[in-house]
Amino acid sequence: MxxxxxxxxxxxxxxxxxxxxVDYPALARLVDYVIAGGADYxxxxxxxxxxxxxxxxxxxxxxxxxxEKTARRVxxxxxxxxxxxxxxxxxxxxxxxxxxxxxxSVTPYYNKPSQEGIYEHYKAIxxxxxxxxxxxxxxxxxxxxxxAETTLRLAKEKNIVATKEASGSIPQISYILRDKPEDFAVLxxxxxxxLPLIALGGDGVISVAANAYxxxxxxxxxxxxxxxxxxxxxxxxxxxxxxxxxxxEGNPVGIKAALAxxxxxxxxxxxxxIACSDNLCEKLKELTEKYSL
Numbered sequence: 001m002x003x004x005x006x007x008x009x010x011x012x013x014x015x016x017x018x019x020x021x022v023d024y025p026a027l028a029r030l031v032d033y034v035i036a037g038g039a040d041y042x043x044x045x046x047x048x049x050x051x052x053x054x055x056x057x058x059x060x061x062x063x064x065x066x067x068e069k070t071a072r073r074v075x076x077x078x079x080x081x082x083x084x085x086x087x088x089x090x091x092x093x094x095x096x097x098x099x100x101x102x103x104x105s106v107t108p109y110y111n112k113p114s115q116e117g118i119y120e121h122y123k124a125i126x127x128x129x130x131x132x133x134x135x136x137x138x139x140x141x142x143x144x145x146x147x148a149e150t151t152l153r154l155a156k157e158k159n160i161v162a163t164k165e166a167s168g169s170i171p172q173i174s175y176i177l178r179d180k181p182e183d184f185a186v187l188x189x190x191x192x193x194x195l196p197l198i199a200l201g202g203d204g205v206i207s208v209a210a211n212a213y214x215x216x217x218x219x220x221x222x223x224x225x226x227x228x229x230x231x232x233x234x235x236x237x238x239x240x241x242x243x244x245x246x247x248x249e250g251n252p253v254g255i256k257a258a259l260a261x262x263x264x265x266x267x268x269x270x271x272x273x274i275a276c277s278d279n280l281c282e283k284l285k286e287l288t289e290k291y292s293l
Contacts, residue, residue: 004075004101005134005162005185007040007225008218009206011048013252014062015265022058024065026265030211031069033264037214038222040204042070043104045079047141048208048252053270060095067099077134081106085121089128097131104134104164104206109142115150126159135163138189148175155184164189164206170196177201191217191243195236198224208251209243212258213293242287249276257281261288 012034015026031042044066045051045059054062063078070076078100082088085108092103108121126133135154139145145167152175154160165173166189173193177186177200185203188194194205198221210217216235223232246254250273257276260267261284267275276284287293 005041005077005187005203007204008038008210008214008221009041009043009077009187009204010034010039010210010214011043011046011206011208012066013211013256013259013265014049014051014054015259016268016270017266018268020268020270022054022062023265023268027062027065028069029264030259031066034210034214035070035073037210038218039074039210039214040218041075041077041101042066043077043079043206046104046136046206047079047106047138048211048255049079050252050270050273051079053273056091063095063100072099075101077102077104078131079104079106081136083108083111085124088125092125092129092131100131102132102134102161103129104136106136106138107142107144107146109144112144115147118144118146119150119153122154122160123157126154126157129159132159132161134185134187135160136166136189137163138166140166140168145172148172148179151176152179155180161185162187162203165197166190166193168193170200173197173202174200191246192236192240194221195224195229195232199229208255209239209246211255212262212264213239213242216293238291239293242284242291242293245280245283245287249280254280254284258284258288261285 015023017023080091137146162185164187188197188205191209220232220235253276
């Protein structure tokens with residue numbers, strides 16, 4: 001499973017049309033675009049997909065559409081997470097997971113469980129899931145950090161194969177990389193942390209930026225994995241300002257603006273998220289042209 005998860009995964013957005021309905025033709029274009037750009041695998045129904053504003057029926061429809069459109073050209077990871085352990089397990093059992101390779105599950109948010117609670121949450125999910133589980137630690141969104149110690153405990157569970165680490169802490173990432181089982185993958189959940197994480201021995205990134213710039217992100221990551229950090233650093237530094245601006249008004253606000261600039265979809269989001277400011281849109285256009293992204 002580790003080799004399957006190496007390289008660049010793309011956390012796909014969910015395109016909406018002017019009526020705020022899911023835009024399936026745009027989603028089809030996006031899947032083809034990122035695969036043609038070199039993506040190693042796709043991640044459906046993550047935070048970037050605006051899953052909090054999708055109904056259960058829409059989630060199942062979007063997941064099924066992406067699976068059909070991907071057609072096994074690359075592996076597919078499906079996001080199923082929450083802060084109700086029993087409900088997460090129910091959803092895993094309800095989804096048609098045939099044709100998917102793993103489940104990405106975020107740490108429980110809002111109710112702020114203890115580290116032991118986080119451990120038991122994931123242990124229960126892993127025991128119930130027919131597919132391998134990828135942990136997802138993103139304390140800026142969930143309000144709780146899954147420590148390196150807890151991650152390493154979970155890495156010993158047979159059906160937990162990787163972690164998407166978005167703590168932003170190099171020391172925490174370093175402890176995980178130093179002490180993890182050999183076949184446990186460590187993936188960056190932050191585009192700008194991908195290079196240092198891979199340099200320390202990590203396996204790749206689940207990227208937001210690769211929705212709009214798949215060729216550049218995959219080129220950077222592939223150079224990292226080959227050990228050519230000079231070339232990778234050149235690309236990272238060229239993309240630095242653009243990637244920072246993708247997130248300055250929230251995610252997926254910036255990346256949807258970038259995708260609209262490329263003509264891949266409408267710049268539409270569902271409340272409480274709104275389209276980016278005119279200033280940010282102009283800035284992204286300027287940076288895309290300046291660095292030929």
